[in-house]
Amino acid sequence: MSLVELNDVVKRYGQHTVLNGVSLSVDKGEIIAIIGRSGSGKSTLLRCVNGLEPIQGGSVTVDGTVVNDPGTDLRKLRQHVGIVFQSFNLFPHLSVEKNITLAPKVVKHVPSGEARRLAENVLRKVGLAEKIDAYPDQLSGGQQQRVAIARSLAMQPDLMLFDEITSALDPELVGEVLKVLEEVAREGMTMMLVTHEIGFARKVASRVVFMHEGRIWEQGPAAATLGSPRTPELETFLSAVLH
Amino acid sequence: MIREFTFIDFLYLLAATRWTLALTAVAFAGGGLVGLTVALLRVSALAPMRWLAGLYVLVVQGTPLLVWLFVFFFGLSIFGIAVSPWIAAAASFSIYAGAFLGEIWRGCLQAIPRTQWEAGGSLGLSFVQQLRYIIVPQALRLAIPPTVGFLVQLIKNTSLAAVIGFIELTREGQLTTASTFRPFTVYLTVAAIYFALCFPLTQWSRRLERRLHVAR
Numbered sequence: 369m370s371l372v373e374l375n376d377v378v379k380r381y382g383q384h385t386v387l388n389g390v391s392l393s394v395d396k397g398e399i400i401a402i403i404g405r406s407g408s409g410k411s412t413l414l415r416c417v418n419g420l421e422p423i424q425g426g427s428v429t430v431d432g433t434v435v436n437d438p439g440t441d442l443r444k445l446r447q448h449v450g451i452v453f454q455s456f457n458l459f460p461h462l463s464v465e466k467n468i469t470l471a472p473k474v475v476k477h478v479p480s481g482e483a484r485r486l487a488e489n490v491l492r493k494v495g496l497a498e499k500i501d502a503y504p505d506q507l508s509g510g511q512q513q514r515v516a517i518a519r520s521l522a523m524q525p526d527l528m529l530f531d532e533i534t535s536a537l538d539p540e541l542v543g544e545v546l547k548v549l550e551e552v553a554r555e556g557m558t559m560m561l562v563t564h565e566i567g568f569a570r571k572v573a574s575r576v577v578f579m580h581e582g583r584i585w586e587q588g589p590a591a592a593t594l595g596s597p598r599t600p601e602l603e604t605f606l607s608a609v610l611h
Numbered sequence: 612m613i614r615e616f617t618f619i620d621f622l623y624l625l626a627a628t629r630w631t632l633a634l635t636a637v638a639f640a641g642g643g644l645v646g647l648t649v650a651l652l653r654v655s656a657l658a659p660m661r662w663l664a665g666l667y668v669l670v671v672q673g674t675p676l677l678v679w680l681f682v683f684f685f686g687l688s689i690f691g692i693a694v695s696p697w698i699a700a701a702a703s704f705s706i707y708a709g710a711f712l713g714e715i716w717r718g719c720l721q722a723i724p725r726t727q728w729e730a731g732g733s734l735g736l737s738f739v740q741q742l743r744y745i746i747v748p749q750a751l752r753l754a755i756p757p758t759v760g761f762l763v764q765l766i767k768n769t770s771l772a773a774v775i776g777f778i779e780l781t782r783e784g785q786l787t788t789a790s791t792f793r794p795f796t797v798y799l800t801v802a803a804i805y806f807a808l809c810f811p812l813t814q815w816s817r818r819l820e821r822r823l824h825v826a827r
């Protein structure tokens with residue numbers, strides 16, 4: 369059974385239909401790159417997967433849990449679904465360690481000593497072991513984003529969502545974050561990532577999903593889909609992002 | 612019998628200042644409880660609660676504090692409920708401070724970006740956990756300067772309690788004036804005492820505010 373199952377999902381803001389019948393299934397271990405123009409509904413799609421946005425039609429299922437069911441305990445679901453945002457969203461009043469250990473301690477009741485080791489572990493993974501006692505405003509954008517990834521990893525999720533996590537970074541900082549992402553991918557994490565880094569998508573993703581006007585316009589294996597687009601919309605989009 | 616304004620009178624004024632401070636403290640504590648409730652309800656996900664808290668603020672901010680003092684002190688006695696000036700003042704000032712502190716603190720809570728809530732929620736934290744560990748600690752830093760500022764207002768406004776016979780600094784000033792007939796000296800002294808209470812707080816609030824801006 370697939371880990372994520374979107375079935376004819378409809379999402380509206382008032383009269384404005386943002387997702388217009390989106391169906392997608394993601395298997396364990398798959399890495400889905402979601403691409404598309406700004407405003408095509410990519411972020412909304414991700415946010416529906418962990419229940420940050422309620423939907424108006426269709427269904428979203430993650431690991432057998434129906435996300436859009438009002439009876440679903442979203443807090444439980446979110447312990448298994450990590451999300452990393454474009455704007456990092458670290459907690460500015462907490463040290464790197466506390467940023468990472470807050471949820472394990474409060475939500476999973478991991479004891480303090482163990483939580484510290486957990487923080488050390490995930491920080492080593494993102495190459496920031498020495499920053500454990502720093503505060504977010506003492507870190508570069510790239511480092512902050514790596515901490516955000518570490519914070520998400522610390523919950524040991526089964527699925528990770530990444531929403532344009534390199535878009536707010538200076539160009540010279542993008543590489544270090546993508547490297548971490550690649551590392552996470554290599555360890556077999558199931559990932560859905562919205563990105564404008566087409567080269568990265570081609571290299572890492574198992575499948576590419578092209579969103580256009582609130583629909584999945586085209587999808588398929590990364591190399592084939594990006595190499596020979598079947599729709600003029602994807603062709604136009606690709607030529608625009610690749611200059 | 613008219614007598615001089617002497618050092619003893621000054622001491623009496625200082626003694627009455629204790630009641631100004633006591634009323635301020637009670638109003639701040641009571642208002643703080645009410646205000647905290649109002650602020651939390653105003654950011655809660657439950658629309659009727661938000662609405663109710665909003666209505667409370669609207670009503671209290673739209674009516675003079677003096678009228679509340681009269682309602683509690685004179686109004687309730689109509690129903691045979693004898694209310695001491697202390698109780699009437701404490702209740703009125705708590706209601707009043709609750710509305711204003713509630714608004715101040717709501718503003719501080721809402722000044723924390725929505726993305727901070729989302730980050731907490733996405734990690735599996737409950738509403739209360741998000742408030743406690745993420746939102747309130749950040750809002751607290753923002754809240755201190757305006758809260759101290761309001762405290763200064765509160766100290767000065769306790770003088771209104773004089774009209775229902777609550778003997779605090781201003782009322783003591785009136786009594787002293789009546790027996791010495793030295794309104795200028797007496798009220799200048801009263802003003803000086805208020806200033807001595809408020810000035811350090813105002814300075815403190817300014818310093819906190821400056822520090823907050825630097826930290827940004």
Ligand SMILES: Nc1ncnc2c1ncn2[C@@H]1O[C@H](COP(=O)(O)OP(=O)(O)O)[C@@H](O)[C@H]1O
Nearest residue numbers: 381384386404405406407408409410411412413
């Ligand atoms: N909270 C919101 N309220 C109203 N409209 C929104 C909201 N969030 C997103 N939208 C609209 O939904 C559409 C899709 O947004 P989004 O999913 O963020 O697109 P993308 O991530 O592909 O750029 C846009 O037209 C955007 O203006």
Ligand SMILES: [Mg+2]
Nearest residue numbers: 410411412532
């Ligand atoms: Mg987006």
